[in-house]
Amino acid sequence: MATRIEWTDETWNPMTGCTKISAGCDNCYAFTLAQTKTRDAYLRQLPVKDTPENRAEPFAPRFWEERLMKPYSWRTPKRVFVNSMSDVFHAHFSLEQIQRVFDVMNDNLQHQFQVLTKRPERAVRLAEHLMFTPNIWIGTSIENMDVARRADALRQIDADVRFISAEPLLGSLDLLNLEGIHWVIGGGESGAGFRKCDPDWARGLRDSCRRQKQWGGRTPKAGGRELDKREWNEYPVPLPDPAELELFEGVAVA
Numbered sequence: 081m082a083t084r085i086e087w088t089d090e091t092w093n094p095m096t097g098c099t100k101i102s103a104g105c106d107n108c109y110a111f112t113l114a115q116t117k118t119r120d121a122y123l124r125q126l127p128v129k130d131t132p133e134n135r136a137e138p139f140a141p142r143f144w145e146e147r148l149m150k151p152y153s154w155r156t157p158k159r160v161f162v163n164s165m166s167d168v169f170h171a172h173f174s175l176e177q178i179q180r181v182f183d184v185m186n187d188n189l190q191h192q193f194q195v196l197t198k199r200p201e202r203a204v205r206l207a208e209h210l211m212f213t214p215n216i217w218i219g220t221s222i223e224n225m226d227v228a229r230r231a232d233a234l235r236q237i238d239a240d241v242r243f244i245s246a247e248p249l250l251g252s253l254d255l256l257n258l259e260g261i262h263w264v265i266g267g268g269e270s271g272a273g274f275r276k277c278d279p280d281w282a283r284g285l286r287d288s289c290r291r292q293k294q295w296g297g298r299t300p301k302a303g304g305r306e307l308d309k310r311e312w313n314e315y316p317v318p319l320p321d322p323a324e325l326e327l328f329e330g331v332a333v334a
Contacts, residue, residue: 083161083164085161085164087159087161087194087265088159088160088161088194089158089159089160090154090158090159090160090161091160091161091164091165092147092150092151092160092161092162092163092193093144093147093163093164093165093166094143094144094145094147094148094150094163094180094181094184095141095142095143095144095163095165095166095167095168095170095173095177095181096110096114096118096122096139096141096142096144096163096165096166097114097122097127097128097138097139097140097141097142097165097166097170097172098110098111098139098141098165098166098167098170099141099170101198101199102198102221102223102226102227103223103224103226103250104198104221104223104224104227104247104248104250105198107248107269107271107272107273107274107275109270109271110139110164110165110166111139112271113165114138114139114165115138115139118138118165119138122138122139122142123135123136123138125142125144126142127140127141127142127172128140128141128142128143128172128173128174128177129141129172140172141166141170141172141173143173143177148180148181148184149184151184151185151188151191151193152184152187152188154191157190157191157192157319157320158191158192158319159191159192159194159315159319160191160192160193160194161194161196162181162185162193162194162195162196163181163195163196167196167197167198167199168181168195168197168203169197169199169200169202169203169206170199171199171202175206175209178206178210179209179210182210182211182216185213185215185216186211186213186216188215189213189214189215190215190320191215192215192217192317192319193215193216193217194217194219194243195216195217195218195219196219196220196221196243196245197218197219197220197221198220198221198227198230200218200220200230200233200234200237201230201233203218203233203234203237204233204236204237207236207237207238212237212238212239212240214240216239216240216241217239217240217241217242217243217263217316218234218237218239218241218242218243219234219242219243219244219245219263219265220233220234220244220245221244221245221246221247222244222245222246222253222256223246223247223248223249223250223251224250224251224252224253225251225252225253225255225256226251228253228255228256228257231244231256231257231258231261232257234260234261235259235260235261240317241262241263241316241317242260242261242262242263243261243262243263243264243265243316244256244258244261244263244264244265245264245265245267246264246265246266246267246285247265247266247267247268247269248267248268248269248270248274248275248277249266249267249268249269249277249281249282249285250269250275250277251281252278252280252281252284253281253284253285253288254284254288256288258288258289261289262316263289263314263315263316264285264288264289266282266285266286268282
């Protein structure tokens, strides 16, 4: 579905649900939505691990068969954030389920799929069973140096684009090793109770990789993407030109 997330065009959620594992998860927007706006819809779907506890928990991981084919319906090339409401590599999702998501991405080369995980170690373990076509970007979330090890795991994945989401940015990442990383998203936290982003953390991130998205605030657009009087909007790879869509003949639905 269309989204207000500024670094992507669409979100695609064939999976929902997750488990909080680090400080960046504390104010998770997906968890909040699952407990409120989408609660009833989620509870009508059986969880992947079918237990009484998971049936009663709207944010327990769920797999949505009927959503798998959605990328075939987009007529123009899009950047697609995969599972904005989940984590592709959560332990509850089987290899077969993950492979089915990858099959759709492999078959829709006109789109760029942004797969963001807090579990890159599992992605490494499963990578030999998955096809990382050039249109699949693999990323991990690093909110502070406590989880900097995730970048080491990410570097082990043979993908054309590897990226880091420093969002929410909760501390300095000046010492983060960016070798083998092609793109960084930097952003402050948004929502009720958001933790403020120190401008010097953002400047350090900019100086390391020349990327900066938003400042954070009560709403996602509250601070904008401006740092030191400039907006930072670069992408590592451009989208295909619509005039070249014949290269993908038979992929998009007419």
